[in-house]
Amino acid sequence: MTAPGDAARGPATAPVPGEGLDARLVVDRGAFRLDVTLTAAPGDVVALLGPNGAGKTTALRALAGLLPLTDGHLRLDGAALDRTPPESRPVGVVFQDYLLFPHLSALDNVAFGPRCRGAGKAEARARAAEWLDRMGLSEYAGVKPRRLSGGQAQRVALARALATRPRLLLLDEPLAALDARTRLEVRAQLRRHLARFEAVAVLVTHDPLDAMVLADRLVVVEDGRVVQEGIPSDIARHPRTDYIARLVGLNLYRGRAEGHTVRLDAGPAVTTTEDLTGPVFVAFPPGAVTLHRERPTGASARNLWRCEVAGLETHGDQIRADLTGELPLTADLTTVAAAELGLHPGTPVWAAVKAAQTHAYPA
Template sequence: MTDLQKTVAPEDVAGAGLDARLVVDRGTFRLDVALAANPGDVVALLGPNGAGKTTALRALAGLTPLDGGHLRLDGAGLDGTPPESRPVGVVFQDYLLFPHLSALDNVAFGPRCQGATKAEARTQAQAWLDRMGLTEHAGAKPRRLSGGQAQRVALARALATRPRLLLLDEPLAALDARTRLDVRAQLRRHLAEFEAVAVLVTHDPLDAMVLADRLVVIEHGHVVQEGAPSDVARRPRTDYIAQLVGLNLYRGNADGHTVHIADDGPAITTTEDLTGPVFVAFPPSAVTLHRERPTGSSARNLWRCEVSGMETHGDQIRAALSGELPLAADLTTVAAAELGLHPGVAVWATVKATQTHAYPA
């Protein structure tokens, strides 16, 4: 491991990592979120607009004071520590590079604030720019950098202070689609080398799935689900998460292989044998649509619906259906045309039991 990658060895720190309960009370909105992470963990905070993600990030940075709870990093309490004295690096959504400084001096700014001489700081900064593949852009001002280059300079500036907590606020949001793909891969590599705790705020599920070891989903100021990306994607527990990962999600009561969605509502047949409150999920691609009631179909689930909306979804059409069971269905453009689909058309929707997934609520 290089000196640039070395921070404080986790085993040398009592209570290494992040241990926080962030309570911020704004009268009409209250954030109450617990976060814990070990050195080397990358945690993504996900949630709809107004859920409290940015408030949580600002509280971790010390930019928003806590109204309760606690914040400990490597065993040391940070509740009363001013932002500039915290071992925390931040990459803001719009990077906030100093426009009058070169890329080199932007990165050198942190080490200089920590007491390094100008020459020492520039040597460290140059090494970080080399690692980021920006050797040839050391003398460039921010206005001469592309979006991806500016993002990497901002990341280098944050890492040059050797933080024990790295905070990233929508770090890829300002990039176009092609640049985002490349920078995401580079960022994943740099985060994999980072020994301390990284917390990423994003609204993009792909960014979260690719970059994070663990997802923490916040809604209305509270954690509604957390876990490994694969677990959250497979077992969503709220409508927001289901939409995020592209699943139809229902809550009901199971009696063996049958899940009743409501007292007088439809039922869903599953392969799981469960009892009591459960969730049932299946992807829109599992839904097959018919203009006439199908006969001889092997699908165990059949509902009469009406097309309430249609939109392009990648290279397919996603149809929103209302009726016995509101759901989304994906089909090809050719299939949509052959079925003559448009809002208001009545259809029958089928889903095989083997394509559903039921799990305890």
């Protein structure tokens, strides 16, 4: 599986000492503690991904200077920013709700940033006009935010952030407020702009597709800690927590391998095609699971477990079955197959997975 961003953007660049972002963000907020290390080279787009409450927004606010660090450090292009006030940092921010000034035109919203950084009115407006042109919004220069669509407002907010020529661009759920159709179009536009951005960009999102399409590298945060990081395709192939597995649509288990057999920490053994020894993860997609009302005979599947349907829900054009029993798992099947099996909560079934459709890797 190759994530959409991998081939187009290429691998993330190794940071050069003194260039880009070098941060260890430690923030104590009551009982919650954030402790996250982030490094990125100029031109890199890093996505902070994680469940609600993981600490993504706290990290972004610390980078912007809106939250003080309890400990750690924050350096950008070799300059320490730990005690630099937000307005003096070479940082641009695009907020989830855009926060455009309602009384200003699109042009003056974009010009606001350069004006705050000391540019004269004529220079700021000229720079703003240039950025609106890049965003395909020249004809909306005199329009106020209430008359802009969600996608147009998002592009004005991005232009406002980029017009200050930041060395660090922070994007807080930049597509969350858009409807599905607009999101698709704006995501493609945002990807093009980020591909041309020469400094560091940090994207906060809970949407795996946004992260996979827009970022060179993913940093997954849970409970204030980094639990996994890497290029999108590696994380999609080798999830290391239940959250990541659910995010990329996999059943994930941990156990100990003895050749082609993995004895799970909680549950039965799983047969795999990989020959490994020691602690491993085993993963397989819900679509690899076949369900049967009676125990299949002569089946080619090496893995067979007695389960019970705990719940059913529509998942795209398929039905996703949540199963409990010998091995808790999820299975995807067509609506026709679900009807033929007569599935409903409480239905006993046999779940089968071929060894060739499992994937084992060191834990």
